[in-house]
Amino acid sequence: MTTATPRPGLRSESVAVVRPAGPSDAAAVHRLSVPFVRAGALRDRPASRYARDAADFLVAETAGGVLAGCVALNRRPDACGRAAAVLYNFCVADGNQGRGIGSALLRAVLAEAGTRGACRVFTATAGSGLLFLRHGFVVGGEEEAPPEWRARLDPARGSRVLVRALA
Template sequence: MLPRPELPPLPVVAVRAAGSGDAEAVHRLSRPFVREGALRDRSLAELARGARDFLVAESEGGEPVGCVGVCGRTDARGRGAAVLYNFCVASGSQGRGVGSALLAAALREAGARGAVRIFAATTGGALLFLRHGFAAGGEEEAPPGWRASLDPARGSRILVRVLG
């Protein structure tokens, strides 16, 4: 695979908490990744019910270009934890700092919610997570319900980062 050419950063006006009106944008952003098998298929209704979990990155023109869900959980030892899910950036915005902005905001949000660890599962290369202090592993400490919901056929790897 050829390295991706360096693109100029995409001016991100804001990474903000999603509202109920953002469910369609989150669904639209997710669809290409669902088709590739990188994200779990979630209905528009399911995304609308979980809208308060999401952060949305907007371009200068106000167009949603990325999203991530941050869900509070309890880890296997009963400590506060957070789980990232449905993390995606529109293809034209990848490699331009949007994912980093979303991930930094998600880390702040998880810390503000009292999480001491944050978990993610990825089918990709995990480079963004690794650059932001995540490490492979953590399966034994991951929130049990979340860990059980992962589909082994998708080949997801669990990543963890200690907060604080």
């Protein structure tokens, strides 16, 4: 994930809606993700996978109806067998970064994780992770992360595991 900081002088465009994605959003989510894949911030996934996993995604649309960001959430047991969730494919389109869209997506996905019964949320980032840290994530937790997810992390990417407990 690439985290952007608010840029002075930009007009704040609010998120009109953060909503669950549907199969019809798959192509747009794929297109949104491609620049982040090219930059090495996201894993490459075929367009068909976005359609298959559409139920994992939340999307953010601007007031103008433009798909501005996405995030996916997958529930799975952690290494101790407790309910956990993994946040993945989190991105905000370049022209929309620094406008609160990432924060809106993150708040929504954390609420969804809680609704799904997760006691902790894990993610991995090759970037600074500042947005995650501002929202209560801490570095670490690799040993407690869901084993099948942890096994798929690519050490060559230099990703750090972050975790957040849910109340």
